[in-house]
Amino acid sequence: MTVKEILHVLKADNSEALFAQAREIRNSVFGNEVFQRGVVEFSNRCRKNCHYCGLRCCNGQVERYSLDADSILSAARCAIDAGLGTVVLQSGDDKSLDPGFIGKIVQSIKAYADVSVTLCLGDHDRDTYKYWRDCGADRYLLKMETFNSELHARLRPGQSVSERLARLETLCSLGYEAGSGLITGLPGMTPEILAEDLWRLSLLPLDMIAVGPFIPHPDTPLGRFWAGSLEETLRATSLVRIMNSKVNIPATSALDALVANGREQGLEAGANVVMPSVTPESVRSEYSIYPGKNSSVDSVLKNVVQMQRRLKIAGFHPSSTRGQSPLRTTKD
Ligand code: 5AD
Ligand code: SF4
DSSP states (O other): OOOHHHHHHHHHHHHHHHHHHHHHHHHHHTEEEEEEEEEEEEEOOOOOOTOOOOOOOOOOOOOOOOOOHHHHHHHHHHHHHTTTEEEEEEEETEEEEEHHHHHHHHHHHHHHOEEEEEEEOOOOOOHHHHHHTTTTTOOEOOBBBOOOOHHHHSSSTTOOOOHHHHHHHHHTTOEEEEEEEEEOTTTOOHHHHHHHHHHHHHOOOEEEEEEOOOOOOOOTTTTTOOOOOOHHHHHHHHHHHHHHHSSBOOOOHHHHHTTHHHHHHHHTTTTOOEOOBBBTTTGGOOSSTTTTTTTTOOOOOHHHHHHHHHHHHTOOOOEEEOOGGGGTTOOO
């Protein structure tokens, strides 16, 4: 699709036909299977100051935490035992992060079970990415958020589109299954910018593409702006599916922060992955990227079981496989 065609679809008024088309493609590739990733948010420390994010370093309202290896591993084991085929290790862009610490955790998880390990740890140098890959990490998530240079630089101080893209290229060259994505409805983002962003994402060799709505966090400079639109985010999700039939697309937790059945709506619009938090309940609410994130106070197991129940009620089958993108196994 061209940027103009994408824009036309974003602005059209019948979403149902679009969602149905995307759903049909999703069903033809994945059936009613939904891949499950358990996310261990093991540290909320961050040196960056992204204007939209509650974990930004200037937000003094956050109680910062870092979990020790035992807590991380027991959360990961709990997720695996509950049938999740991928563990995601996620943190803010934590400058005190010791690469060796992560490396050992990756090795321990891989020794425990035949699962995929995804890292979502922000910007690091090539040697560190390579070391983690050598330790067994399979995937890396690095979201572009927006490809618009001006908006990116304004909302992500000190960071740039070109630098972020170069890192994604490095990750791909190291053999990671790379994931990226966008935030829709960021203050200053127009439909034209979103259309271009969707087009540019689809040109990259990605295994996973995430699209989530902006949710204003009161303790950030963007706290008084409107949230992104559910409708626009779902349309963007469908467009990603139509342009990238085999890519993994999560129904993001930010959708759930907008409406109670947000994730189900994401799956109905073409997504095929859910990523429940498996962060220990003692710190989960402190991973407060935006309001409504990690609002559950249930145990890790209960949280996962509840997500699986939701999937089944909506007619999906929670898959216990690693959930690799079929891009890896067959030609598109
Ligand atoms: N609304 C929606 N998504 C957000 N993120 C950060 N802040 C917000 C927000 N206010 C997302 C970004 C980031 C991930 C950790 O959370 O995409 O990559
Ligand atoms: Fe840090 Fe990521 Fe939040 Fe930016 S979006 S402030 S890098 S946790």
